[in-house]
Amino acid sequence: MSESLKIAVKNLDVFYGKKQALFDVNLNIFANEVTSLIGPSGCGKSTLIKCFNRMNDLVEICKYNGQVLIDGENINDASTDPVSLRTRVGMVFQKPNPFPKSVYENIAYGPKLHGMYKNKDDLDEIVVSSLQKAGLFNEVKDRLFEPGTGLSGGQQQRLCIARALAVNPEIILMDEPCSALDPIATAKIEELIEELKEKYTIVIVTHSMQQAARVSNRTAYMHMGELVETGLTKNIFSNPEHAKTQDYITGRIG
Amino acid sequence: MSNIIQRNKSEKRFQFYGLLAVGLAIFLLLVLLFKIFSTGFSAFNQTYLGVKIQIEKGENLSELDARSTLRKNLRNMFPEAQSRSDKKNLYSLFSPGAYIEFKEMLEAYDGDVIDGYYYFLASDDLDMYFKGTVARQGNSAGRIKPSQMKFVDEFVKMNLIELQFNRYLLGSADSRNPEMAGILGAIYGSLFAILIAFVTSFPLGVLTAIYLEKLTKQNAFSDLIETNINNLAAVPSIVFGLLGLAIFLNFFELPRSASLVGGLTLGLMTLPTIVIASRSAIKSVPPSIEEASIGLGSSKVQTIFNFTLPLAMPGILTGTIIGIARAIGETAPLLMIGMVAFIVDIPQGPLDASTALPVQIFLWQDSPERAFVERTSAAIIVLLIFLFLLNITAVYLRKKLEKKW
Numbered sequence: 122m123s124e125s126l127k128i129a130v131k132n133l134d135v136f137y138g139k140k141q142a143l144f145d146v147n148l149n150i151f152a153n154e155v156t157s158l159i160g161p162s163g164c165g166k167s168t169l170i171k172c173f174n175r176m177n178d179l180v181e182i183c184k185y186n187g188q189v190l191i192d193g194e195n196i197n198d199a200s201t202d203p204v205s206l207r208t209r210v211g212m213v214f215q216k217p218n219p220f221p222k223s224v225y226e227n228i229a230y231g232p233k234l235h236g237m238y239k240n241k242d243d244l245d246e247i248v249v250s251s252l253q254k255a256g257l258f259n260e261v262k263d264r265l266f267e268p269g270t271g272l273s274g275g276q277q278q279r280l281c282i283a284r285a286l287a288v289n290p291e292i293i294l295m296d297e298p299c300s301a302l303d304p305i306a307t308a309k310i311e312e313l314i315e316e317l318k319e320k321y322t323i324v325i326v327t328h329s330m331q332q333a334a335r336v337s338n339r340t341a342y343m344h345m346g347e348l349v350e351t352g353l354t355k356n357i358f359s360n361p362e363h364a365k366t367q368d369y370i371t372g373r374i375g
Numbered sequence: 376m377s378n379i380i381q382r383n384k385s386e387k388r389f390q391f392y393g394l395l396a397v398g399l400a401i402f403l404l405l406v407l408l409f410k411i412f413s414t415g416f417s418a419f420n421q422t423y424l425g426v427k428i429q430i431e432k433g434e435n436l437s438e439l440d441a442r443s444t445l446r447k448n449l450r451n452m453f454p455e456a457q458s459r460s461d462k463k464n465l466y467s468l469f470s471p472g473a474y475i476e477f478k479e480m481l482e483a484y485d486g487d488v489i490d491g492y493y494y495f496l497a498s499d500d501l502d503m504y505f506k507g508t509v510a511r512q513g514n515s516a517g518r519i520k521p522s523q524m525k526f527v528d529e530f531v532k533m534n535l536i537e538l539q540f541n542r543y544l545l546g547s548a549d550s551r552n553p554e555m556a557g558i559l560g561a562i563y564g565s566l567f568a569i570l571i572a573f574v575t576s577f578p579l580g581v582l583t584a585i586y587l588e589k590l591t592k593q594n595a596f597s598d599l600i601e602t603n604i605n606n607l608a609a610v611p612s613i614v615f616g617l618l619g620l621a622i623f624l625n626f627f628e629l630p631r632s633a634s635l636v637g638g639l640t641l642g643l644m645t646l647p648t649i650v651i652a653s654r655s656a657i658k659s660v661p662p663s664i665e666e667a668s669i670g671l672g673s674s675k676v677q678t679i680f681n682f683t684l685p686l687a688m689p690g691i692l693t694g695t696i697i698g699i700a701r702a703i704g705e706t707a708p709l710l711m712i713g714m715v716a717f718i719v720d721i722p723q724g725p726l727d728a729s730t731a732l733p734v735q736i737f738l739w740q741d742s743p744e745r746a747f748v749e750r751t752s753a754a755i756i757v758l759l760i761f762l763f764l765l766n767i768t769a770v771y772l773r774k775k776l777e778k779k780w
Binding site: 174176179181204205206207208211212214216218219220221230231234235281284285288 | 592593661663664666667668669670671672673674677681682686
């Protein structure tokens with residue numbers, strides 16, 4: 122494992138209006154690893170993950186202090202363009218949300234938007250390779266021009282992953298990507314995550330302890346807006362330092 | 376147990392009330408439609424009288440005086456009409472339009488000899504009698520005097536009176552003579568006005584909705600705007616007429632009675648409806664789609680134009696067409712800006728003076744001539760057909776755009 126630092130969160134406070142959602146969070150996320158964020162509902166996992174691609178900008182009342190450094194560059198600086206940031210940091214959402222367009226158009230949208238291809242063949246190539254990377258190509262190769270919303274839930278979620286991959290991101294954020302899926306579809310997504318970490322840095326929010334244990338290299342446990350504990354997954358699950366972490370993993374809270 | 380019986384009973388009762396309400400509404404609608412159609416249908420035909428026209432070789436047809444030539448041929452048919460008043464009574468069975476028709480016929484005629492029976496437009500009084508709208512009492516019928524009735528009876532005996540399609544009703548503008556009055560001018564006026572109303576209010580309304588819904592921050596100012604727009608939708612339409620009068624006529628000094636001004640005024644009136652419909656359509660676009668778009672690196676505006684607007688379009692168009700349909704039937708604001716004048720020319724453009732369909736209906740129902748009654752109903756039929764077509768378009772557009780996944 123390379124151990125190179127990809128994302129560094131330093132003293133991050135986030136406020137929704139008067140309510141503080143995150144308290145002084147410090148977290149290191151390493152390249153080509155899967156980092157999972159776990160914790161009870163409302164603990165700020167999703168808020169934290171949305172700080173990595175500034176999706177919180179969409180929430181008017183959201184304010185933050187502190188730094189989020191990606192490759193050493195503070196993305197909260199005024200000089201960072203959130204739009205170009207989001208091409209480097211892709212996101213997969215809780216509920217599969219394919220565009221109401223064809224499978225092909227779903228993938229092609231990002232590359233078209235950013236002019237990432239030279240000609241039609243080039244674009245076809247991007248679409249096919251993105252679908253292959255997401256392990257979806259064989260299932261949809263005959264339905265490329267049918268609506269993406271006609272796929273099954275698991276396929277839709279992999280379509281969303283393929284769509285995120287098409288713009289060639291460095292980091293992929295996943296906000297409970299399997300919470301709306303059945304166990305078989307979940308297993309497929311987990312396999313996919315395993316493969317994707319070769320090339321991408323992945324941050325995943327999950328409610329499933331087993332999932333965190335299965336897919337992630339590192340785990341961060343959050344509670345009431347504070348980062349309680351972070352470390353290698355095997356250490357957190359076998360030998361947590363904090364009593365709260367212990368309680369959560371063993372099912373006493375949350 | 377009795378509770379369940381009670382509950383079932385009250386459910387049945389409620390269903391019955393609902394059915395009753397629907398039935399009553401449909402019944403009243405049918406009565407209205409029946410009344411309009413049964414009154415207005417006869418206006419699509421009108422009475423024509425046949426005249427034996429004989430013109431010798433050697434006459435230059437296009438230089439003949441249509442009026443005197445037609446009268447001469449009439450006198451040849453009725454040699455017994457000798458006195459001045461008899462002749463006048465005979466002539467007055469025809470509409471002034473008959474001479475125009477005859478003139479057009481002469482101008483278009485190919486040969487140099489005319490010999491045969493030709494039909495010309497009858498007066499509105501005869502039209503009303505022949506259609507049975509005005510009943511015969513002895514030797515008179517409505518405004519047809521006994522001295523005229525003898526000629527009418529002659530025409531009937533010779534089988535030279537008949538109903539033909541009313542080409543004036545849909546082919547000409549207003550006229551003092553009911554038999555020559557038409558609604559084409561009003562249709563043009565309405566079309567120009569509606570087109571202008573749509574072109575101004577649709578982009579303005581949709582952009583306002585986008586701004587209020589997506590681009591501005593929620594604060595006291597945006598709340599104020601929102602409240603005002605909602606209130607504007609409930610402002611009586613005549614007030615918009617006053618606004619149009621003050622702004623477009625008095626301030627910008629645009630031409631009075633022009634459909635441009637009517638359209639702008641109706642556009643102002645439609646604007647709140649479009650804003651409100653567009654806002655609720657935009658609001659109902661699933662935020663997950665917009666998040667996905669933002670997450671891929673689209674800017675806010677790209678997201679709006681690539682996803683929010685296309686997804687909201689069926690709702691926006693439905694609201695717009697409802698607003699426009701209301702504007703088509705609107706009379707009051709047009710009265711204020713002078714689109715209520717008597718205009719005999721078909722407007723050539725939106726700057727020409729014109730009336731609109733509902734205003735034409737308003738004008739005709741106020742006219743004393745009996746023949747305007749059926750023409751008023753006919754104009755209402757045309758207006759209803761317009762509204763029907765608009766609503767069909769709305770349904771079609773919504774279905775078509777919604778099908779796109």
